[in-house]
Amino acid sequence: MGALATAIRIRNDLQARLQEARSRTDELFAIVRDEAIYDRPIAERHRLIFYIGHVEAFDWNLLAERAFGLRAFDRTFDQLFAFGIDPVGGGLPNDKPSDWPERNDVEQYARRLRHELDRAIESALSRPSEGHPQLTTMLEVAIEHRLMHAETLAYMLHRLPIDRKIPLPQKNQWKAARVKSHLVDIPAGRTTLGLRRVHGDEFGWDNELEAHEVKVAEFGVEKYNVTNGDFLRFIQAGGYDNRTLWNENDWEWKQREGIEYPMFWRREGNLWMYRGMFEEMRLPLELPVYVSHAEASAYAKWLGRKLPTEAQFHRAAYGTPEGKAERSYPWGEQWPDEERGNFDFHSWDLHPVGTYPLGASAFGIHELVGNGWEWTRTKFAPFKGFAPMPFYPGYSANFFDDKHYVMKGGSPRTAACMLRKSFRNWFQPHYPYVYATFRCVED
Ligand SMILES: [Fe+2]
Numbered sequence: 001m002g003a004l005a006t007a008i009r010i011r012n013d014l015q016a017r018l019q020e021a022r023s024r025t026d027e028l029f030a031i032v033r034d035e036a037i038y039d040r041p042i043a044e045r046h047r048l049i050f051y052i053g054h055v056e057a058f059d060w061n062l063l064a065e066r067a068f069g070l071r072a073f074d075r076t077f078d079q080l081f082a083f084g085i086d087p088v089g090g091g092l093p094n095d096k097p098s099d100w101p102e103r104n105d106v107e108q109y110a111r112r113l114r115h116e117l118d119r120a121i122e123s124a125l126s127r128p129s130e131g132h133p134q135l136t137t138m139l140e141v142a143i144e145h146r147l148m149h150a151e152t153l154a155y156m157l158h159r160l161p162i163d164r165k166i167p168l169p170q171k172n173q174w175k176a177a178r179v180k181s182h183l184v185d186i187p188a189g190r191t192t193l194g195l196r197r198v199h200g201d202e203f204g205w206d207n208e209l210e211a212h213e214v215k216v217a218e219f220g221v222e223k224y225n226v227t228n229g230d231f232l233r234f235i236q237a238g239g240y241d242n243r244t245l246w247n248e249n250d251w252e253w254k255q256r257e258g259i260e261y262p263m264f265w266r267r268e269g270n271l272w273m274y275r276g277m278f279e280e281m282r283l284p285l286e287l288p289v290y291v292s293h294a295e296a297s298a299y300a301k302w303l304g305r306k307l308p309t310e311a312q313f314h315r316a317a318y319g320t321p322e323g324k325a326e327r328s329y330p331w332g333e334q335w336p337d338e339e340r341g342n343f344d345f346h347s348w349d350l351h352p353v354g355t356y357p358l359g360a361s362a363f364g365i366h367e368l369v370g371n372g373w374e375w376t377r378t379k380f381a382p383f384k385g386f387a388p389m390p391f392y393p394g395y396s397a398n399f400f401d402d403k404h405y406v407m408k409g410g411s412p413r414t415a416a417c418m419l420r421k422s423f424r425n426w427f428q429p430h431y432p433y434v435y436a437t438f439r440c441v442e443d
Helices: 003-030 048-070 075-080 105-127 134-160 228-235 248-257 292-302 310-318
Strands: 184-186 191-194 212-216 219-222 265-267 272-274 280-282 372-381 404-406 426-427
Touching: 003 048, 003 134, 003 191, 048 075, 075 134, 075 191, 105 280, 134 292, 184 310, 212 292, 212 310, 219 280, 219 310, 228 292, 248 292, 310 404
Parallel strands: none
Antiparallel strands: 184 219, 191 212, 265 272, 272 280, 372 404, 404 426
């Protein structure tokens, strides 16, 4: 392919992906009833109105002046919507709805900003040799930042009372495969962490670099995710009251918050109810359980097991018994499609474990990618050679604080592009709203 054809392909691809990412966040705000747009479904986070402005202001603050030399047309909004909240340790926000602008004004800001950016992107990408040398990387940052918000916003809207949302038709034809989990033995071997740049232009965030190999000793890993049914047995066995299963911080958090069961569950008399995105139902026992890192760790300890390390996850997901080249995805090289896992916005909720045999890894481990992120016991930290991204220096570096754990895999609301094996997600152990599941290992 000639240089011109390549440039046109990259231009079309980036522009189409930016539009698609925008439609992902637009569709989320469209399910919020008008009267709920100033709600704060999660106490530690901003009101919903903030995010309408934020996903746009981020793009503007990143690109407008730096890449295109565009002049600000609304500095107040650029700043108001610049930063979200990371709820580690700080007090809760206490702003009032009236502290925020009218929705119309925010939407008008968004329209103008998109229009100006689109014109500038179109013209810059048509003359690639003249523009900012890192324009394509910056556009990838804008696209993935927005797609990440499409997921974290979904967590937030999950907490919004059902009558404050406009329900979308769901295709929940669960065919609960009757499966039984057991430990699968993974022989000792090597695995690659981080992004290996083959062509040199693959996009990855700063925390994905540099690629490196690590040795992994033999271990056993559960074939399926821990389900709501499994977790119910932990509750019935008194797991939440057993001090010995929890480390000091986790126990203190659980006691302080009065947590007795997963955040997505609700007790109604003798019944356990489950909160789906648009409806409540009897607890579906065959779905993976969404829990915090603290709860997942206590469960694993109850069984005399542990959460996997990041390297163990990689080995189970991408390694092969023959020890040949690692795969790009657990199932092989094929781009993630609907047959191989529950991801990329096809569903709002989880599906039963065992639904995606075509997505199994070479070792026969199911649903490692998709159907919920998976907690690891690895603290989020930089790889050797880490350098912060110059135009978004705090993306990872602000979280190298020993207080966040790596999550791998992906949820129903994770975009396909972020299912690449080097992508690392991270959360603090006491944030119970995330689409995070787990499975245990024995080393
Ligand atoms: Fe953000």
